[in-house]
Amino acid sequence: MSSSDNSANAPGEAGGAPAPGARQIAINAQYIKDMSFENPGAPASLLQPQPPELQLSMDVNAGGLAPGRFEVVLAIRAAARSSKGETLFMLELAYAAAVTLVNVAESDMSEALLVETPRIIFPFARALVAEISLAGGYPPMLLPIVDFKELLRHRQDGAANQAAAAPKS
Secondary structure, three states: OEEEOOOOOOOOOOOOOOOOOOOEEEEEEEEEEEEEEEOOOOOHHHHOOOOOEEEEEEEEEEEEEEOOEEEEEEEEEEEEEOOOOOEEEEEEEEEEEEEEEEOOOHHHHHHHHHHHHHHHHHHHHHHHHHHHHHHOOOOOOOOOOOOHHHHHHHHHHHHHHHHHHOOOO
C-alpha cells in the first residue's frame, strides 16, 4: 500500500506507476506495536444505565529506521468513566507503520510522516479500537475523524510557545 503525489502525471493518465521524481510514501508494513485493554469493574461495569463519559487522546511520533525508512506510531488512549467517576475501561493502542519515503524534500518530511502517513493508517487503527471495545463488552467505540494537519500545527505551536517561554542565558 502506498500513497503518492502523482501531480506530474500527464492529463488523462490513469493509475500506473508514479511519475519519475514524484513524491512517494510507501507503507511497507502496518502492525500493533502495543495494545492494552483494562476492564477493572467487569461484569458490574457492563450494566451501567447511562452511557459512559469518554476521554480520548491521540498523538503521532516518527523515528528513523534506516536512510529513507521510518517508523510512524499513532498512539491512541481512551478511558470511559461512569457518571460517578468510576473507571469502566481503559484502552491504549500504539498502531505503527514502517514507511519508505522517496523524493520527499527535507522541508516536507514532517508533513509526510506526521500528517500523510497517519491519515493512511488511521482507518485501520479506528477499526481496531471499535473491535477492542466491542470485545470488552461495550458498544464499539468509533473514533472521530482526525485532522492530522491540525494536530501537527498544534504540536508545532506548543513547541514554539515552550521555546519562547524558555529562560535565555
